Amino acid sequence: MSISMSSLESPPRSSVFTFESSVHSCHVLRCLDDQRRRDLLCDITVVVEGRSFRAHRSVLASCSKYFTHRASSHAGPGLVITLPQEVTVSGFEPLLQFVYTSKLLFSKDNVMEIRHCASILGFRDLDSACFDFLLPKFFSSSSASFQRMTCCKTRCRRQSPGSELSDIDTNKDVLDDDKGVRVVSDSPVEQDVGGAPCQSSQPTNSVTGCKSETPAPPPEVNFQSDTQTDDSLRCPKSCKFQLACGKDSVCLDVCIPETTLDSPVFTEEGCPLPQSRSCLPCSSSGGCKEGPAVEISGENSSHCSQTQTNQPGHGEVEERVGEEDGEKREAAEENVDKYEGVGEVEERRREAEKASGVCCLRSPLMEVSSGRTVSCEQSPGLDEGTVGTASHRCPLEEPGLGHQSPGGVGEGGCVLGGRGHREGLDPAVSIPSQPKTEQEQGGRGEGEEERREMDRGRGEGEEERREMDRGEEERREMDRGRGQGEEERREMDRGEEERREMDRDRGEEERRESGWEERSSMEREVAEHLAHGLWSDLSSPPPSLLQDSLPETGPENIQGSSSTLNPRSMSPKLDWLNQLYLTSSTGDCPFLHGLDRGMDSGTDREMDRGTGLGDAQLPGCEGSSQSEKSPCVSSLTSGDDGDSDCFDMEGDSESCSYSQKARELQLPFSVGQILALSRNDFQLMLRHQTLTREQLDFVHDVRRRSKNRSAAQRCRKRKLDCIHNLECEIDKLRTEKDHLMTERTNLIQMKLKTWQSVSELCQRACSESALSPKQLQVPASAYCPLSALISPTHPASPRLERRLQPLASLSASSSASEPRES
DNA sequence: CAACATTGTCATCAT
DNA sequence: AAATGATGACAATGT
Numbered sequence A: 001m002s003i004s005m006s007s008l009e010s011p012p013r014s015s016v017f018t019f020e021s022s023v024h025s026c027h028v029l030r031c032l033d034d035q036r037r038r039d040l041l042c043d044i045t046v047v048v049e050g051r052s053f054r055a056h057r058s059v060l061a062s063c064s065k066y067f068t069h070r071a072s073s074h075a076g077p078g079l080v081i082t083l084p085q086e087v088t089v090s091g092f093e094p095l096l097q098f099v100y101t102s103k104l105l106f107s108k109d110n111v112m113e114i115r116h117c118a119s120i121l122g123f124r125d126l127d128s129a130c131f132d133f134l135l136p137k138f139f140s141s142s143s144a145s146f147q148r149m150t151c152c153k154t155r156c157r158r159q160s161p162g163s164e165l166s167d168i169d170t171n172k173d174v175l176d177d178d179k180g181v182r183v184v185s186d187s188p189v190e191q192d193v194g195g196a197p198c199q200s201s202q203p204t205n206s207v208t209g210c211k212s213e214t215p216a217p218p219p220e221v222n223f224q225s226d227t228q229t230d231d232s233l234r235c236p237k238s239c240k241f242q243l244a245c246g247k248d249s250v251c252l253d254v255c256i257p258e259t260t261l262d263s264p265v266f267t268e269e270g271c272p273l274p275q276s277r278s279c280l281p282c283s284s285s286g287g288c289k290e291g292p293a294v295e296i297s298g299e300n301s302s303h304c305s306q307t308q309t310n311q312p313g314h315g316e317v318e319e320r321v322g323e324e325d326g327e328k329r330e331a332a333e334e335n336v337d338k339y340e341g342v343g344e345v346e347e348r349r350r351e352a353e354k355a356s357g358v359c360c361l362r363s364p365l366m367e368v369s370s371g372r373t374v375s376c377e378q379s380p381g382l383d384e385g386t387v388g389t390a391s392h393r394c395p396l397e398e399p400g401l402g403h404q405s406p407g408g409v410g411e412g413g414c415v416l417g418g419r420g421h422r423e424g425l426d427p428a429v430s431i432p433s434q435p436k437t438e439q440e441q442g443g444r445g446e447g448e449e450e451r452r453e454m455d456r457g458r459g460e461g462e463e464e465r466r467e468m469d470r471g472e473e474e475r476r477e478m479d480r481g482r483g484q485g486e487e488e489r490r491e492m493d494r495g496e497e498e499r500r501e502m503d504r505d506r507g508e509e510e511r512r513e514s515g516w517e518e519r520s521s522m523e524r525e526v527a528e529h530l531a532h533g534l535w536s537d538l539s540s541p542p543p544s545l546l547q548d549s550l551p552e553t554g555p556e557n558i559q560g561s562s563s564t565l566n567p568r569s570m571s572p573k574l575d576w577l578n579q580l581y582l583t584s585s586t587g588d589c590p591f592l593h594g595l596d597r598g599m600d601s602g603t604d605r606e607m608d609r610g611t612g613l614g615d616a617q618l619p620g621c622e623g624s625s626q627s628e629k630s631p632c633v634s635s636l637t638s639g640d641d642g643d644s645d646c647f648d649m650e651g652d653s654e655s656c657s658y659s660q661k662a663r664e665l666q667l668p669f670s671v672g673q674i675l676a677l678s679r680n681d682f683q684l685m686l687r688h689q690t691l692t693r694e695q696l697d698f699v700h701d702v703r704r705r706s707k708n709r710s711a712a713q714r715c716r717k718r719k720l721d722c723i724h725n726l727e728c729e730i731d732k733l734r735t736e737k738d739h740l741m742t743e744r745t746n747l748i749q750m751k752l753k754t755w756q757s758v759s760e761l762c763q764r765a766c767s768e769s770a771l772s773p774k775q776l777q778v779p780a781s782a783y784c785p786l787s788a789l790i791s792p793t794h795p796a797s798p799r800l801e802r803r804l805q806p807l808a809s810l811s812a813s814s815s816a817s818e819p820r821e822s
Numbered sequence B: 001c002a003a004c005a006t007t008g009t010c011a012t013c014a015t
Numbered sequence C: 001a002a003a004t005g006a007t008g009a010c011a012a013t014g015t
Helices: A022-037 A057-063 A065-072 A089-101 A111-121 A127-139 A150-159 A163-170 A172-176 A178-185 A239-245 A248-260 A272-278 A298-308 A324-339 A344-356 A364-369 A374-378 A399-404 A411-422 A436-459 A463-481 A486-514 A521-538 A541-552 A555-559 A561-565 A572-584 A592-611 A619-623 A652-665 A671-676 A679-688 A693-768 A773-783 A786-790 A798-821
Strands: A004-006 A018-020 A044-048 A051-055 A079-082 A103-107 A358-362
Touching: A022 A089, A044 A057, A044 A089, A051 A057, A051 A089, A057 A065, A057 A089, A065 A079, A065 A111, A089 A103, A089 A111, A103 A111, A652 A671, A652 A693, A671 A693, A679 A693
Parallel strands: A044 A079
Antiparallel strands: A004 A018, A044 A051, A103 A358
């Protein structure tokens, strides 16, 4: 994210904020690259095969052990380093570019040289990270090998040391296989060889997130035996995953949007989470140092990266489990990764690249080291190699991308930076801001739309979440039933769509100017979607805290609305709360920096409506900083552990009475906060407040009632749905019964005819064989009792039908033999 | 005013 | 042990 205000590391109640700019490092590296190209401030000359390359020694040293050693041993300016003969220009040049852009351009022709050079020069970020994964992909003729994940690859290497590279060496002839190159360079969606290291090649059902068939993993990959492969690998509902997510909603948010965008989810075992889990490049090796993910194709890399963060076995990041805000921030960053590579533009580029057979590898570590280390900064224990956030991202991009994007260093960072810029850091790279009209037209409808998006994002691709989405659908139906301006809302939704269209157009233009052209409108939508989806859950408290504090705060407080509405200027008593907001508010979200405005207006109004407090009662609301608000999704959906649910304040009277009581009790926070805070935040709030027994009881009472209220609503809705489903079932069964009855009638008629023909045949047989009917009846009775002949309409028993069959065949044979006899 | 629907709340159980 | 969700039951309110 471009801006994040974190204060977790600061002691509670002390309003210390940290400004973090994730675009800063991106800019730095970009500038350095620019300087290198213009030979500005370069202090080292690298000679390779007689050719000189100017660069900055510190930059080179930061990426290469070789240069670290050589450059540090030479103090003066004008250092000239002649590389060993083994290092070739074709191998070194891409590496140099990689150093300054974090993107590695390579083709099947020079990949080995690059790797060789990287190995010689000690490129930490590339050697094991990239080539250990990449080369086998290039040289493996088996598509199955492409389904392996990076982490697994690393693990496999450990399991069977040297197997990979030796395979490479012995299979160089496969290098020319276009398949390999294409795979590496392209999106794996339609390919028989999974380009992404972290998933199988089979697209999954976009709804279930599961695929029907799971190709057998390559022999050397043993997912089952891998220590990383626990239940959480296979089960999206695994506790571990949820723990890592902080809440399941996060996981879902993370998982869903791809499906929403028809971007297939690749899974390892048919479920989306395994894939994400299995994408952990670092966890397997206990840190990214050993093997940062070298992922292929933006889409899937994004899949992986974004979910990795939520994974428990995530190296050092795992240690931060429990630091919710850190996770939230991290998850948000990962959303950017997801944002990356998803888009038509990139798709086209990949196709073009596929044709050229040239790939571009972006190093996650470079990105990290280049700046997107927000989480890192918050986790002092993380070193460069273990920087969790970006180390999961190893998208492979086409060369054009790198060139076209000035912010080549760290796409994700740039994406974030874009938003960050938009928030004032650098208008030059801004994404078009939402029109002001958005706020006006947004209102309820947009809030609803955004919420739907959030819920969509939260729900698709995961069964449980779908359940919740259904709940949301139900809730919407309830809303419709209540006649809450559904038409108007649709109108607003349409308006929102149009606005987005306009935004897209404008955005394309601006992005072209600012070097963001690789971000398609679709990608941006994805970003919005993700941001909203994720942030809705991640930051449920802030909006409520901000907004719901209003009803609670009396006129006296409203007068000092600046302090009431602005969490950063709230009473010192609530400083810790400020931190709470800031660490999980839209301010953290790179997407929402540019998106929250319209949405917030919608949610504001929604909340206002819910609380029965309109704008008139909230004079400060309009003036409050938008970035300080984040969407609060009032949802009846359940399933999350209560961390994400915002309170649906339906009961105005209750809320008012609560507010009155709260005032009487002199609660230091509002009822809205009580209701809207997540469980953890709520407990945190209570912990930070010294409340009397009465106050505590009240707070818990209010919270319990509100939760129960929404639970009752859900329950009733479910019940109604159940009834409806049963009614549908009854109808269906009725229809089936009618059908069966008709069929029965037909069968009875057929049976009657059959009996008639049989009796005729019997009679003919008697007459032709000159037997008396009695004589014939004796043997025939064994098969065809007369009673049945007399009343053929009587439901025949299966036994009777069985008896009839040989008789019928007998009759048929006899009738067939008749002509011969005659 | 009765009948019905809706909604909030409580009690209880399960997780 | 506490918090939470689900659900049956009851009461208040609205239609």
